[in-house]
Amino acid sequence: MKVTVEFLGVAGLAAGTREVTLELPEGTTFRQIVRRLSERYPDLVGKVIAEDRETMFGSNILNRNGKTVIRDELLDTCPQDGDKLFIMAILAGG
Amino acid sequence: MATSTSRYQYIACDADKCIGCQLCELACSYTKTGEFNVFRSRIRTVRAQEVLITAVACRTCEDAPCVTACPRAAMSQDPKTGIIRIDATLCDGCGWCIEACDFGAISINPETKLAEICDLCEDEPDGPQCVKWCPKDALTLTTPDQRSQQARRKLAIEEVLGPA
């Protein structure tokens, strides 16, 4: 299956790219995706992805299709083909 | 434009990095007086225009004009470090040193009305406290020589790699 990941804000800077499309075997979990992103973009670790390389760091979230936040308890579920994932830091104010 | 001819160390501010937070002034006044008061800081931030911000402290000029200007011989310069010292028992707050300083680095204590100036925190084991506190590393303890070396290095990188 194909999953697109968009890195927004500081995550884009750390990754050095705005978007990547991943070709993944069926049954790949979000946890595995985060792991894969940590390997491919090591600068994300400690800034966007936590040191455990499986969960998100600080106020960063992994969002699926703009609708569902993949919180830690959902990391072992799987995306669907064509999903769009967003990695971003939540912030407020201004 | 005022320039320093010093071979001595002084505190320089990179205006591109300075955000104008004034933490340097708070750290300085606490170190020197035990109170937080920008009027007692030996380093001063300046916001000349909306986006023109920097900080200024003593430039430790060679043959410092402030020392020459002082009519009461209250000021002296350490020949090794270039640090200007003010003898509070001799200073009468006349302000001639302030007139002589092109950098505006000398200030008057609002209570005693005597002159005060940066001494690079020579008594502090970890050096100038403003440099230590500056959150953006805009402040550095440096010499004119080091400044020009840095400028050359920056230029070299930019000429080869283009602007950052």
Next chain:
Amino acid sequence: MYGYSGRILHIDLTERKTWSEDKPEEWYKLYIGGVSMAARLLWENIEVGCDPLSPGNPICIAGGIFAGTPVPVGGKHGMASKSPLTGFIGDSLSGSWFSLALKRARWDGVVIHGQSDSWVNVFIDDDRVQFRDATKLLGLNTYETEEAIRDELGDDQVRSATIGPAGENLVLFANVTNDGRQAGRTGHGAVWGSKKLKALSIRGTHGVTVADPETLMKLSYDITQAAQGPHTAKYRIYGTATSVLKMDRMGLLPTRNFREGTFEHADLVSGEYMHEHNHVKTIACAQCPIACEQMCSVKDGPYAGAMTGIDYECLFANGPNCGISDIRTVIKLVDLCDRGGMDAMTNGVTVSWAMESFERGVFTKEDFKCKKYPEGFEPYFGNGEAAVTLTEMIRDREGIGDLLSKGTRLASRITDEERGTESYKWAMNIKGLENAGYDARALKTFALGLAVGTRGGCHNRSAAYDPDITGETDRFTVDETRGRVAGRSEEYAAVYDTLPLCKFIRRCFTGKADRAGAWPAIAKLINATTGWDFGYDEVDLIGVRAHTIKKAFNIREGWTRADDHLPYRWQHDPMTKGASAGYVVTDEELEYMKDLYYEYKGWTKEGLIPKSKLIELGMDDVAEEIGV
């Protein structure tokens, strides 16, 4: 007493006299500073039921515990007056050198009463107060006014809070500016204008001492260092404008007057785009080591030369929400608001209301005649020059700008009465204050937080979008937890607004922003400053009291349960595009959540506060007046 002088300065503009009021330490322990102290001063000094633009409505300013010390982001002040937009509490916060000067002048707060005969600049010079003629400052914009005062007084260390032309003209959402920062919302500028107060200047020369300076220095230094780490990178690099794309992707970016939550040109008005094309310099508020304000300029085109700090809220309101995709126009709009001295958020949302009203035929080209365009113009969505002209007309109250200067609630009410229209259905305000840049149709917890908010459509007082966006709650549905979540979120925010500390530091104490992560660290800062013995519970109560005094104020001014409402659009018109399409907040959902919220707060079903609850908080005198 450390951290405070124990003195409040009262200034009567009618009589041109001043007096000092002593407050006991116990009073400070209850109300602390910032918005809480300002609101409490308002509670004590207002003529209940007065017209907000009458002499009976005082301007109350409160400093903070940490102002003038190196505690990061502790240099802010709170301002309170009865809001001419909402008729309820108007409380604002501003990052400022102004509050540092106030602290050094040894005043904990200032209350400005009455109304001057002629335009005045009040100058607080330590213990002395001068009433200076401000006639020659009239018409100057906010930046110019501050500079002119500094030149006149010949001292860079004089800090001023000023109003611009919008405040002079009584634009109801005019604000108060200091050092390029604003006490931005709820229309304080109009209250200043009604008093003919052009500026309040302060020079404070005294040193600030604290109970345990060594500990405070160490704590502050560590936080300063942590503030350079990954938790604040988003603020330091892009500023809050980085939210544009995130909100767009979640379908929550208000677009074309909150019709939709996604903007097809979001990339062109994003923080990332601006960073690359318009960024000039990053600057900080006083004693802030983060520095989130991204100064941006327009380099070419008709608005070349415009420059100001652009953050998310001003950007959404004047950009996507007006259908404008040219960032240069957005910068110009915010620049006009900042220099004119008016709330750029309300401005954008009011202009977008006018645009929708035009597109729906409520207004025609004829209605938009002005000096610049004698034949009128057509303010359809996306017409940047129209938005710029409207903003100038609002500032000057020229033509239809006079109607729009009243904000969307009054403007729609007047229009609907005169023309038999229903433009209230797209007037995007709560309690009269225009909404912030989060579409709450699909942020159900936040919808509650906004509806019950004491100052209206504000993202700063309720932080309940946070659980919705982080997935702690299901943002599309409602359940029995929401009353508590919204209530706790509001009390959490109130702690920061009261000390005050900027909320952007919240992850820099321990890495965790929750109460367990932040309160013990904040207690240490309070104790090192004041010598008090605050713990987790005392810090938590700061927020509860802050919120309670504001709520009590509203109750005394006639608040009822019906005032906790949402804009018509959020209850009736679902969005059609993006990740949040298809949702509204129904009456049943809203009323159910309000019940839950009042229950969590320990209030009655009608949202009134029992006497016992107020006494429990140490607010006995408030209990006597409004407790049930």
